[in-house]
Amino acid sequence: MYPILNHLICLFIFFFCNLPRKQALLYFMQKIKKWFQTITSILKYPSIIKNLNKSKTSVYCFFPVYHIGGAERVHLDILDSIKDQNPVCFITEQSTSNDFKNEFTKHAMLIELFRWSKKTSFKKHIAKKIASKINNTPNAVVFGCNSHLFYYLLPFLSPNVKKIDLIHYFIGDHSFEQISLPLVPLLDNRVVLGSKHLNQLTSYYLQNNIDRKFAERIKIITNQVEIPSIPSDKDFNNDLRILFVARNAPEKRVPVFLEIARRSEKLNLPYKFAMIGDFENYQHQSTKNIQFIPRITDKSLLNIEYAKSHFVMLTSSFEGFPMVLLEGMALGNIPIITNVGEVAGQINESTNTGFIIENYTDEDRLVEDFIGKLLFIANHRELLPTISQNVIEIVKNNFNYELFKKNYRNLLLADIPSAQ
Known part of the structure; x- marks a missing residue:
């Protein structure tokens, strides 16, 4: 009750303290949207926990969204390469559309966390629940990309759990490279797309006093794309x-x-x-x-x-x-x-x-x-x-699929007997 009262007081201040009415309305609409998201998240909690508990896999992936995007296409390709392991895929952010949702669902058990991965008072609870399940899973592997919850979860995981992340590009400060710096010793491997990023990340470690031995855990795996059967002959003589x-x-x-x-x-x-x-x-x-x-x-x-x-x-x-x-x-x-x-x-x-x-x-x-x-x-x-x-x-x-699939399976499934 108190948070609602607090929001109403803030709204009153917006309306009656010489602030623009449009700004007050926007603020109010944003708060209403978050309230609904929070209520939805609470109602979804039983199914989140039910799906988590019934999952029978050793591979847990953490990706932010399933709306259309190049990174999301790569995440789908990774799930496709290990789909025989029935991986669990946690979606940790709010997707703007359902563009790739069906494809994600084909390759993995999809668990959307809604506000459980974002709201401060929810996040620790869900992280402990997920960590408990993973820590009790034999040969568990956790793989993440572009997910804040993935990095938040790492300290809750047992040393026996294999932990790997993928970074699509290097930005440095104010990026996932910076967020993950204190957690680098917890990661068994990191994946980058090429030698340039590997060198940038190694230099970034040295600049921030991260032991060089951790750079040896960085692996290069290029993306993949299918060669379509459509003829590719092109006429370059006209427009x-x-x-x-x-x-x-x-x-x-x-x-x-x-x-x-x-x-x-x-x-x-x-x-x-x-x-x-x-x-x-x-x-x-x-x-x-x-x-x-x-x-x-x-x-x-x-x-x-x-x-x-x-x-x-x-x-x-x-x-x-x-x-x-x-x-x-x-x-x-x-x-x-x-x-x-x-x-x-x-x-x-x-x-x-x-x-x-x-x-x-x-x-x-x-x-x-x-x-x-x-x-x-x-x-x-x-x-x-x-x-x-x-x-x-x-x-x-x-950039062929067979090379991509081989590299990811070797990285993610090496310690899982059923995958051999």
């Missing part, structure tokens, strides 16, 4: 289609992509641009050479869009190795992307595998460099068929 696939998040720098399209039209460059994602708020900024396509969750429909395109462009400020890049490359789309994550290790002009743009924070300079690259490409079309075939070969050799 060239550039595809941008992303969610509407600040790090994707959507305005940069839109400005590149506008500048391209102004310069009469031979490009058409297509954006797939939740970009409805940007449609008023559209030009004749931009096509807006709502987000696509069906992989076969997305592959059709890749098959119609010639390039995949990303203007991101940070990434690991973007799944949309791999999906496009699998169908011969040439990458044009900022120098983020592990991308430059596979994609560069010296090996005829794509085009890298320096990752400037100055967005005007970034646009200039993208336009400069598009001018170069338009004048050197003879290079494009070879680059297109080269990127397909990269995917076949370095």
Whole structure:
């Protein structure tokens, strides 16, 4: 009762202390939403505990959400690689949609924690319940990525439990690297996507006085993507289609992509641009050479869009190795992307595998460099068929499912007799 009274008092202050009514209403709506989420979480508690207790597996995964995203696609691939072990997958944050929920459910017992993983007065209780179950499970393995609850749980787990995390990209301070620093000695292994991140993380350990021996526990496992059966032959002689696939998040720098399209039209460059994602708020900024396509969750429909395109462009400020890049490359789309994550290790002009743009924070300079690259490409079309075939070969050799599955099973299931 007291929390409700407190919120009503705060609302009274908002309304009657010369603060904007709109701000007061927004505050009130946010509180109402949290109250409902809390009540829902309490009502869901019996089923959460019931599913936890009836689970019969040695593998427990902690992922934040099941809405559409590159990281979520990777998490699904990991679950798929170990689905014979009937893993439990805890969803620890609020998903914005059900895009991948059915797929997650196919590969694992899905347990959504709702506010139990977020609310301070709930979190310790649920962590102890989950830890008790895991600590009493023979050969238990706990795997997490992008989940605050995963790191909160680690100190409650027995030393006999194998603990592993995945970090998609390196940011350093104010990231999961920083959150996890005090817990590094508790982790048996960490997974990164390439040597650049491994070196960055090793340096980060040294800067923060983490014993170098823990860097030896870091493993590199690249992502995977399926090579579709759709023909990948492309005609590079006419207008060239550039595809941008992303969610509407600040790090994707959507305005940069839109400005590149506008500048391209102004310069009469031979490009058409297509954006797939939740970009409805940007449609008023559209030009004749931009096509807006709502987000696509069906992989076969997305592959059709890749098959119609010639390039995949990303203007991101940070990434690991973007799944949309791999999906496009699998169908011969040439990458044009900022120098983020592990991308430059596979994609560069010296090996005829794509085009890298320096990752400037100055967005005007970034646009200039993208336009400069598009001018170069338009004048050197003879290079494009070879680059297109080269990127397909990269995917076949370095990002295939069998290698991905073998690496994750060796890491996660090595100590589980039934998995051998």
